[in-house]
Amino acid sequence: MTDDELDVRAFANEFRAFMKALQRATPPPEPTELARRLGEHLGADPGELPVTVESLPSYEQANVQAAMDAYLAGDGIEADLIGVVGSGREHQGFADLVDAARKHGQYDLGAVDYATVSVGVGKEQACVNFGLYLITTPEHRLAALVRLSGHRRAVPEMLIEVMCSDADAARQFLRTIREYTVKHHVCRGQVLSFESYEYGDGIGPLRFHERPHVDAADVILPNGVLDSVHRQILGVAEHRDRLLEAGHHLKRGVVLFGPPGTGKTHTIRHLIGAQPDTTVIVLTGLGVQFIREACSLARLLPPALVVLEDVDLIAEERTMSHLGMGNPLLFQLLNEMDGVAGDADIAFLLTTNRLDLVEPALAQRPGRVDLVAEVPLPDAAGRRRLLSLYGVSAHLTPDEVERVVSSTAGTTGSFFAELSRRADLLAATAGDASTGMSHVSAALEELGKSRYAVSNAIAAFRNSGGLPEEAHSTASPSPAPYV
Ligand SMILES: Nc1ncnc2c1ncn2[C@@H]1O[C@H](COP(=O)(O)OP(=O)(O)O)[C@@H](O)[C@H]1O
Numbered sequence: 001m002t003d004d005e006l007d008v009r010a011f012a013n014e015f016r017a018f019m020k021a022l023q024r025a026t027p028p029p030e031p032t033e034l035a036r037r038l039g040e041h042l043g044a045d046p047g048e049l050p051v052t053v054e055s056l057p058s059y060e061q062a063n064v065q066a067a068m069d070a071y072l073a074g075d076g077i078e079a080d081l082i083g084v085v086g087s088g089r090e091h092q093g094f095a096d097l098v099d100a101a102r103k104h105g106q107y108d109l110g111a112v113d114y115a116t117v118s119v120g121v122g123k124e125q126a127c128v129n130f131g132l133y134l135i136t137t138p139e140h141r142l143a144a145l146v147r148l149s150g151h152r153r154a155v156p157e158m159l160i161e162v163m164c165s166d167a168d169a170a171r172q173f174l175r176t177i178r179e180y181t182v183k184h185h186v187c188r189g190q191v192l193s194f195e196s197y198e199y200g201d202g203i204g205p206l207r208f209h210e211r212p213h214v215d216a217a218d219v220i221l222p223n224g225v226l227d228s229v230h231r232q233i234l235g236v237a238e239h240r241d242r243l244l245e246a247g248h249h250l251k252r253g254v255v256l257f258g259p260p261g262t263g264k265t266h267t268i269r270h271l272i273g274a275q276p277d278t279t280v281i282v283l284t285g286l287g288v289q290f291i292r293e294a295c296s297l298a299r300l301l302p303p304a305l306v307v308l309e310d311v312d313l314i315a316e317e318r319t320m321s322h323l324g325m326g327n328p329l330l331f332q333l334l335n336e337m338d339g340v341a342g343d344a345d346i347a348f349l350l351t352t353n354r355l356d357l358v359e360p361a362l363a364q365r366p367g368r369v370d371l372v373a374e375v376p377l378p379d380a381a382g383r384r385r386l387l388s389l390y391g392v393s394a395h396l397t398p399d400e401v402e403r404v405v406s407s408t409a410g411t412t413g414s415f416f417a418e419l420s421r422r423a424d425l426l427a428a429t430a431g432d433a434s435t436g437m438s439h440v441s442a443a444l445e446e447l448g449k450s451r452y453a454v455s456n457a458i459a460a461f462r463n464s465g466g467l468p469e470e471a472h473s474t475a476s477p478s479p480a481p482y483v
Pocket residue numbers: 218219220221258259260261262263264265266267375389412413414415417477478479480
């Protein structure tokens with residue numbers, strides 16, 4: 001042993017003795033007011049009491065708040081809501097917080113943290129982000145710590161941690177809160193979409209949309225198409241009881257396919273408007289990755305319509321599984337559709353511009369889809385009705401209408417909406433009192449040119465080896481919003 005090592009040991013011993021003396025000299029920290037208040041409420045040493053935990057996805061925050069509010073409004077139930085402050089509180093479980101408050105003088109009473117959460121179009125609600133409810137029921141005393149945890153896990157979650165001398169009572173309380181999150185669900189009967197979580201995995205906030213209203217007369221489709229879609233989507237809902245009694249399934253799937261701009265989304269907006277009490281969940285493109293959440297929400301809140309737009313975008317997209325790449329997302333979607341019970345009044349509406357990409361998956365997973373309806377390019381009769389619907393015919397003689405009808409073969413419904421806008425704009429900018437054939441012709445030319453320009457640009461790009469042959473040239477109009 002060298003002299004150096006002896007020095008270290010001696011120093012360690014002396015330091016230990018010094019620390020012991022210091023500890024004897026300083027009194028143990030007092031429990032904080034939080035610990036005292038909790039002990040007084042529960043009538044027991046909170047350090048001795050069990051904690052029961054329930055975790056829900058973060059997007060349930062408003063439902064948890066609605067459930068707590070409904071529970072606390074119950075007969076004979078009283079509660080105080082208090083805040084908890086102290087650094088690092090978000091990293092501690094309820095039991096650890098209480099332990100630190102009792103033994104180390106950490107964490108004390110403070111202000112309750114709230115978050116403002118969207119619960120409808122233009123409707124917001126203050127929800128507890130971090131708060132402790134001290135609840136008194138006729139039979140029990142409970143303490144429920146309600147919080148949004150953003151740090152403990154990669155994906156934020158709502159945590160409800162309940163302390164009570166009777167663990168059964170805590171479990172019963174949590175069961176009731178769960179039940180109430182469904183009963184008082186803020187999404188019931190609403191139109192909503194899921195957004196991706198901005199930073200990282202999982203579902204971010206729900207977005208609520210105004211329910212659109214599009215008259216059946218304003219959806220221009222070949223004879224019979226809208227009727228058969230109506231029968232599957234609206235007819236089944238309307239005759240729910242009779243169909244169930246006869247042993248038929250209510251769950252149904254409809255695919256709308258056709259070129260971009262022919263009115264698939266337009267048709268869906270009409271269907272959504274025609275069912276004012278139905279819960280509608282819209283997933284678009286890669287948003288379809290949330291199909292499991294959408295299905296579980298639909299199961300909770302029937303009657304429901306799950307809209308899956310542009311599913312061709314996910315036909316080849318693979319899900320990530322722990323063992324490398326999983327099944328294509330489209331298969332997962334079809335599997336989730338299959339997982340919904342047949343007697344649930346839930347309709348799935350899928351749209352695609354590329355039935356050829358989607359069809360093989362549908363063929364491999366039969367039984368999910370009851371109707372595949374084509375939404376084609378409008379024929380002459382359709383184009384005539386579109387001209388009238390968008391107010392173009394009103395400016396033209398019958399002859400002129402026929403000229404426009406025959407010169408617009410191969411265009412889509414969205415073309416006529418745009419034609420009307422451009423013709424009126426040309427008339428307005430020219431200072432003409434009303435729109436006429438000259439403006440319509442000029443607008444047609446402009447639109448023809450821009451279509452020609454787009455196809456030319458794509459052809460040039462493809463020739464340079466930039467675009468695979470199957471990527472169609474039709475420029476997709478930006479999808480009509482649901483709002
Ligand atoms: N069949 C149609 N009947 C009436 N309007 C249509 C039709 N198709 C398209 N439109 C008009 O064009 C817009 C874009 O069409 P959209 O439904 O989004 O096409 P898709 O979803 O098939 O790509 C619609 O909002 C509507 O104004």
